[in-house]
Amino acid sequence: MTKETFKRPDGRKLTELRPMIAKAGVVPNADGSAMFAFGNTIAIAAVYGPRLLHPQHMQDPSTAILRCNYDLLSFSVSDRKKPGPNRRAQEISKVTEWALLPVLELKEFPNTVIDVQVYIIQADAGTRTAGINAASMALAHAGVPMRDLVCSVAVGKMDKTLVVDLTKEEEDFEEGEGATDFAVAKVANSDEFTLLQLDGKIEPETVKEITRLATKACKEIYDVQKKALKDLVENGKEDKKK
Amino acid sequence: MRNRINEAHEAFEEEDSSSEATQRSVVVPGEVIVSGEDYLPSDGTRRVQDKIVSTRFGLAEVAGRVVKVLAISGAFIPRRNNVVIGRVKDITFNGWLLDIDSASSGFLPIEESPRFINKNEMDQFLAIGDVVAAKIWGVKPKGIDLTLKGRGLGKLEGGFIFRVIPSRVPRIIGREGSMVSLIKEKTGCNITVGQNGWVWIKGNDLDAEIKARKAVEYIADKVFISGLTEKMEEWFSKN
Numbered sequence: 087m088t089k090e091t092f093k094r095p096d097g098r099k100l101t102e103l104r105p106m107i108a109k110a111g112v113v114p115n116a117d118g119s120a121m122f123a124f125g126n127t128i129a130i131a132a133v134y135g136p137r138l139l140h141p142q143h144m145q146d147p148s149t150a151i152l153r154c155n156y157d158l159l160s161f162s163v164s165d166r167k168k169p170g171p172n173r174r175a176q177e178i179s180k181v182t183e184w185a186l187l188p189v190l191e192l193k194e195f196p197n198t199v200i201d202v203q204v205y206i207i208q209a210d211a212g213t214r215t216a217g218i219n220a221a222s223m224a225l226a227h228a229g230v231p232m233r234d235l236v237c238s239v240a241v242g243k244m245d246k247t248l249v250v251d252l253t254k255e256e257e258d259f260e261e262g263e264g265a266t267d268f269a270v271a272k273v274a275n276s277d278e279f280t281l282l283q284l285d286g287k288i289e290p291e292t293v294k295e296i297t298r299l300a301t302k303a304c305k306e307i308y309d310v311q312k313k314a315l316k317d318l319v320e321n322g323k324e325d326k327k328k
Numbered sequence: 329m330r331n332r333i334n335e336a337h338e339a340f341e342e343e344d345s346s347s348e349a350t351q352r353s354v355v356v357p358g359e360v361i362v363s364g365e366d367y368l369p370s371d372g373t374r375r376v377q378d379k380i381v382s383t384r385f386g387l388a389e390v391a392g393r394v395v396k397v398l399a400i401s402g403a404f405i406p407r408r409n410n411v412v413i414g415r416v417k418d419i420t421f422n423g424w425l426l427d428i429d430s431a432s433s434g435f436l437p438i439e440e441s442p443r444f445i446n447k448n449e450m451d452q453f454l455a456i457g458d459v460v461a462a463k464i465w466g467v468k469p470k471g472i473d474l475t476l477k478g479r480g481l482g483k484l485e486g487g488f489i490f491r492v493i494p495s496r497v498p499r500i501i502g503r504e505g506s507m508v509s510l511i512k513e514k515t516g517c518n519i520t521v522g523q524n525g526w527v528w529i530k531g532n533d534l535d536a537e538i539k540a541r542k543a544v545e546y547i548a549d550k551v552f553i554s555g556l557t558e559k560m561e562e563w564f565s566k567n
Contacts, residue, residue, distance in 0.1 A: 117403040136403060136431045147469070189357070191383060196469050198431040226357050226385040229402020229495070231372070233383060234358030275358045312356050315385055319354045319400065 092247045095255050103239070103251045103303055108219070108314035110227045118228025120314070122220035124251060126210035131220035132203045133228035136192075139199035150192035154183040154202045156217055162209040178214045179204075185218050185238065185271040185281040191231040200230060211254040211267075212240045218271050218281070223311050227318070235311055236280060237304035238271035241296045243288060248295060250303050263287065270300040274308040277301070352389050352398075355382040361395055372397030404430050404494035404524040406472050410464045411481070413489060413522035414474070416454050421447070424454050426462065429491075429524045432471050436462055440475040442482065459484045459528065461520050484520065487530025490541060492548040494525035499556065500547050506557055507547060514564045515540040539567065 092100070104125030113119035116132035123129070139145045156178040160169040182204060192200070202224065204217040218238035225232060242252040245262030252267060259265040266286030272279050279297065288296075355361060363379040372384040373395050382388060386397040399405075406412070406428070414426035414434055423437040436454075438445055445453050454460060461481050462474040476482055492500065500521050501508050512519055517531035517540040527544055531537040546563060547556060 111401070118401060138431050138433075195431055227401050229384055229386070229399050229405075231383045232357040233374075233381075235356060273358075312359075315356050316354045319387075 092244075094244075094249060096253065100247065101250045101299060101302065103306055104253070106307065106310045108223065108310045110223055110315050110318045116224070116228070118224045118226070118230070120220045120223035120227055122216050122223065122311075123208075124210075124212050124216050125253065126208055127212050127216045128206070128208040129213065129216040129220040130205045130207060131217065131224040132205075133200060133221075133224045133230070134203075135200040135228075136195040136198035136230075137201075139197060144199075145197040147196050148193065150195035150198040150200055152183050152187055152190060152192065152200050152202065154179045154186070154204065154221065156182055156204045156206070156214070158206045158209060158213060162206050162213075178217070181214065181281060181283065182218055182221060186221060186225065186236055188278065188280050189222075189233045189236055189273055190225065191233065194231060200225070200228075209254075211252050211257045212269075214238070214283075215240050215269055215271070219307060219311060223315060226315060233273070234276065235274045235308060236271055237274050237307040237311065238269070238281065239300055239303040239307060240267055240269045241299050241303070242267045243286065243292070248292070248299060250299055268293075268296050270297065270304075272300060272304045274304065274311075352387045354386075354400075355388040355397060356385055357383055359388075361388045361397075362390060366393055368394050370394050370396035372399070399495050401493070401495055406430050406432075406434075406464055406467050407523075408464055408467060410523035411461060411520075412464060412474075412524040413459060413461050413484070413520060413526035413528055414524075416456050416458045416460065419450050419454075419456065424450070424460075426460060426474060428462075428472065428474075428522075429494075429526065430472070434462065434464070434472040434474045436460070436474040436476065440465070440473075440477060442476050454483060459489055461522065461528070480520065484528050484530075487518070487528055487537065489526050489528045492525050492527055492544065494523065496548040497521055497523050497525060500527070500544055502557060507560065510557060510560055510564075511540055511543045515543070519544070542567070 107123040110120045112121045113132040118133040121130050136150050156175050160167045202221050204221055206213045215238040222236040240252055242249050243266040244259045257265050266288050269283040271281035359382050360379045361382055365378055367380050369375050369380050373380050374383050380395045382397050384397055386399045388397050412428045414428035416424050417427045418425035426434040428434040460483050463478050465475040466473040515536045517529050517536050520528040529537050529540050
């Protein structure tokens with residue numbers, strides 16, 4: 087199958103992302119919060135802190151620590167998922183943490199913790215990437231000093247064709263070589279990658295092409311994130327006209 | 329008189345955000361604010377080669393050569409000279425431990441109380457659960473030192489406290505305390521606004537107190553509007 091004739095199930099172009107929706111300040115009780123959606127995948131992130139860390143033995147006198155918790159809610163998938171943490175959630179929590187940590191400047195808040203809660207309220211593949219996008223916005227909204235925003239997207243391979251931002255249907259593709267999922271997180275304004283996660287088989291040469299596609303997609307995501315954060319202020323101003 | 333807010337030193341923080349001369353824009357972390365070797369990075373910014381880049385979400389302000397980002401959201405970050413409202417959570421042999429709604433708790437040494445206190449009867453002055461307006465005297469890695477020496481500081485008796493978003497506090501106080509005095513004047517209530525977002529209100533009757541609270545929450549809600557003092561006058565005439 088060649089690139090030209092390949093059709094995606096939902097009729098998108100190969101490098102086209104699903105429609106994105108982003109909104110900041112969605113959780114009133116959190117210090118910072120955000121929602122990010124890739125099509126049918128919706129993630130909500132809430133940030134609490136910096137606040138005092140308990141248990142005390144986990145405190146680090148040189149820096150604040152970041153604690154992420156990813157939760158795929160039981161109603162987010164069509165077959166009810168057993169609620170509560172599992173191996174998958176643990177792994178994704180840890181990866182989210184590692185994806186965000188390089189941009190944060192936590193030295194200013196010794197002995198404290200910044201808690202990031204990521205809830206997936208609707209899942210259609212790419213939940214970790216949506217979660218990272220939401221968490222990055224929520225951290226910015228919480229006023230945590232950070233070098234840059236983090237953008238994240240999954241690039242996949244269906245048989246031999248590279249596609250950006252897979253849906254669940256595409257992830258389950260079984261013809262030819264089957265489907266490969268490659269989750270990428272990138273620092274918005276530099277060429278640093280903070281997450282590279284591969285599920286499937288891929289040639290080493292293809293990875294280069296994937297990072298190129300991801301970079302392009304991240305630019306679009308960054309614009310959406312930036313706009314959502316700025317709208318928070320602009321919307322406040324609009325009240326004046328009413 | 330003791331509970332009157334100490335406006336003089338709280339107003340200086342507001343000074344920057346109320347002067348209309350400097351131009352401001354919303355920035356996100358990593359966004360370039362200005363480029364050029366002449367500029368100096370201040371709060372919330374850093375230098376990357378010849379550019380000044382924001383490190384936090386907020387309003388970027390270029391005042392002369394100095395570039396800084398003012399916070400518009402997020403948790404309370406304690407600074408020296410902030411007046412905060414805290415609740416006594418422990419009494420130690422030489423002072424009180426206060427919960428001031430920030431990462432580290434505040435410590436109020438016995439020497440920093442306005443009058444002499446017998447060490448054996450410390451709870452006669454401040455007991456656990458009492459609410460105090462105190463000034464931050466120093467911020468150290470191991471904790472925050474507080475003092476009660478200053479106008480408007482001390483134990484808050486009667487009335488009630490509630491929380492607003494800490495980054496909205498400068499707006500509630502207004503330029504040189506104009507906004508908070510307006511509410512005081514219109515409702516006849518005694519109000520203390522802590523930089524940590526705790527607001528204490530005490531009035532002659534409950535109706536006045538509730539009105540004052542509604543006014544404070546109205547301002548906290550409409551934070552990005554200019555000319556808010558006029559808006560408030562209007563609000564009071566309607567309510």
